Amino acid sequence: MSDQSGEYLPNDVQSVQNALVDWYEADHRDYPWRRTEDPYGILVSEVMSQQTQLDRVVAAWEDFLERWPAVADLAAADRGDVVGFWTDHSLGYNNRAKYLHEAARQVTDEFGGEWPRDPDGLSELMGVGPYTANAVASFAFNNGNAVVDTNVKRVLYRAFDVPDDDAAFEETAQRLMPAGESEVWNNAIMELGGVACEKTPDCDGAQCPWREWCHAYQTGDFTAPDVPTQPEFEGSRRQMRGRVISVLNEYDELALDELGPRIRVDYAPDGEHGREWLRGLLSDLEADGLVTLTDGAETTVATLSRT
The missing domain is CATH 1.10.10.10 (Winged helix-like DNA-binding domain superfamily/Winged helix DNA-binding domain)
Structure with a gap:
């Protein structure tokens, strides 16, 4: 990692970290998969949420785990039933259901029911890309890297004026994450992007904990890589x-x-x-x-x- 990643962050990085974690722990959206460290349940939530809004995923996730409560249950299921469930719940492309079913079989047949615990190992599962592997490693085993999705890029771009460059986003995100705290940190920064720093931000309403450092809040320019035009009201x-x-x-x-x-x-x-x-x-x-x-x-x- 180059030293360049630190140039976008305030000198007192720990204060920035503490502010976000305290904000998240004080109040956040209570999704059921945030109350478990079971890698199976977390993987199901990650795959379901790839094409579906989180509020709609809740009922489908609960129904899925009621029908197949453990990875061995899913592995033993008929693939047609799994795909049918996916279709009935409008969860997007059916191949995601096929990959999830195949991943469950890999865990039971190839890994003896033991889940890989790091992003590299989890990436060996069918249909599990780098982002999903890192998310499961973080939320199930507290053993992931900093998550960098569209929402996180938007947060970093606005808050710290990080340029629209994948390497800069990844390096800055990794430097910003407290060592050994990927579970709470990745949840917290994604929550920030989901409730305070959306395409149309709600800085004060959501009591964004980074307002005192935020470049966008100070300048009133809330553009971002996925927000090409500045909202007329924010900062006005x-x-x-x-x-x-x-x-x-x-x-x-x-x-x-x-x-x-x-x-x-x-x-x-x-x-x-x-x-x-x-x-x-x-x-x-x-x-x-x-x-x-x-x-x-x-x-x-x-x-x-x-x-």
């Missing part, structure tokens, strides 16, 4: 005005330096998005009759106009 003056009204509706009145950090996580009194920027925003709102500004001896107080 209109969005900031809305935040001011929302905050003042809760607190009624605040001094500029108390209000600023609640509008932008990167607010710094003398910075680019500091008092001067905030005063300009508030002046526009005052002109519209929405906010009242009161200049004191030491500070300016913003009050929501309620008449």
Whole structure:
């Protein structure tokens, strides 16, 4: 790995890591395959989710494991039944069901029921590519590399201004992942891409833990490799005005330096998005009759106009 991977990351990488893991562990989507370390159940979830939205996968996954609860059960099943299940549940290409069935037979017949525990070994299973092998190694055995899918690329591109280059994404993702923590880390960064940093981001609503470091959040440019045009609302003056009204509706009145950090996580009194920027925003709102500004001896107080 080249040293170049570190140039995109903040100096205090550990703070970035801790912020994401704490955010994930405090609250995340509760999919049933996240509550197991069984490689069989995890592989089934990974194969099903390749072409199906996760919320729709839940019922199919539960039905599948109820019918074939262990890898030996799937290996002994009739392939036509497995393919029929796949079709009945609208899970995409039927060859995925065939490969999953064949992989189950490999585990039972060739590996004596013992699952390979690393990405290379798991890649020997039928239909299991590098991404799926790494996911199973991570979530079943905590023994994977950093996952780099479309969502993760989008997160890294926006947050740390990583260029749209596969090698740069992979090197940066691997450097960012805490050693020996692939299970929680890969879940966490994919969760970030799934609920906070989607194509249309929800930075504040999802309480993205990387806002203070995020290049996109600071610049308002939320383009990404899979998002060729910038959403009109994110980072716009209109969005900031809305935040001011929302905050003042809760607190009624605040001094500029108390209000600023609640509008932008990167607010710094003398910075680019500091008092001067905030005063300009508030002046526009005052002109519209929405906010009242009161200049004191030491500070300016913003009050929501309620008449």
